Amino acid sequence: MSWLLFGAAAWLFIAGLWGIVTSAHLVRSVVSLSVVQSATYLVLLGVGYRSGGKAPIVADIATRSKLVDPTVQVLVLTDVVIEATVMALLLALVIQAQRRFGSVDPGDLRILHD
Amino acid sequence: MSTRARLLVFGLGGVALAAVLALGLGGLPAFGHYHGVYGRRVAQIELGARHATDYVTALNFDLRAFDTLGEEFILFGSVTGVALLLRALREDARHELARTLEEHSFAGASEALRLTALLLIPMLTTLGIYLALHGALTPGGGFQAGVVLAAGPMVILLAGRYLALKQIAPDWILEAADSAGAAAYTLVGLGGLIFSAVFFRNFLGLGTPGQLLSAGMMPVNSAAVAIEVCGAFLLTWTEFLDQSLLVRR
């Protein structure tokens, strides 16, 4: 079952893309984008995992024990927090789009003619 | 492009993407058999070299502190973008609307909700400070602590007192916190440059592993990032809520 994690990541990536393509509301596209991003977290954490490894914190275990890789956890950790602010920026753009074009349907957005 | 054409293009592209993903992800080492050298090397030297027991925070704020500098400024840039976009929509009629805010629909929060909020605020603030300072010892660190600290004042909103939140955390405090956190982090890095000729080298005393004031510059960096993330999140939230509660345009 070791392929399940990477298969799940690929499935979530494509499902999120499908959500973006078939959305009739810009906010729905933004939420599906966050699903796409979380697929990358799964891949990163899956790469760094070691069978039988423990969390990379040696405050209470022996320093010589088998640990999972801490490098990929650093990447995912900062990514999770930054994703929220980038989503906020996208949603601010959605509010601006509604003010300019009057609708939040992606099909109704046109180039401004003035 | 019509919906049908869009779905057709996605169908073709999706099949190609699935094939490429299967090829790529299938070529990785099997799940659980990590072969990387960097992780094992870090695990060997970290405790002796930096006196830190939490390797993830140690990597974040010491060994790879330069990456965290870049990510922190991505955060800073996005929040600046949000403030730029949403403040352009604000009018000067805020003070009139503020007086009518208490009749707003959710100002009638129930007593149970207000009591829960009162209990939650000190707990969240304490947890946030604990996570920020103990980043190098136990699971924690600047980023988590910043979000937990920002959630504290937001509970005031849930209790129906948005104006009280605006009085505790007006815009200038949040902007100052955001900028001060980012600047403090960069100054610590420059301190490494000045005192040890390497940008972001750990130049403070290392102390005993397991104590609060150990691991050199890690608690300082962690606290700076926590202040910055807290200011950034509160600024974003209040910008969005100002839009829906105070602006009439």
Place this chain on the structure above:
Amino acid sequence: MTVLQTVMLVLVILSGTAVALISEPLHQVLVLAIYGFALTLLFFCLQAPDVALSELVVSGVGLPLIILATLRKLAERRDREDA
């Protein structure tokens, strides 16, 4: 993979697919919070407590608040333009 990890992964797949399939943004927000919680449990089972902490706070508190405030602003503006 242990049994616990497999169960959590199945939960993640189900809730992630649900988020992508729901068409109303307001309903998506609730399922997004559930999806974030399932991801948190999966990260715990993959021996990553720091990551689980930040995922819990961000997807439980951060994202739903911003999305709900945006939806409210959009609905208010639409009502005002209809009136």
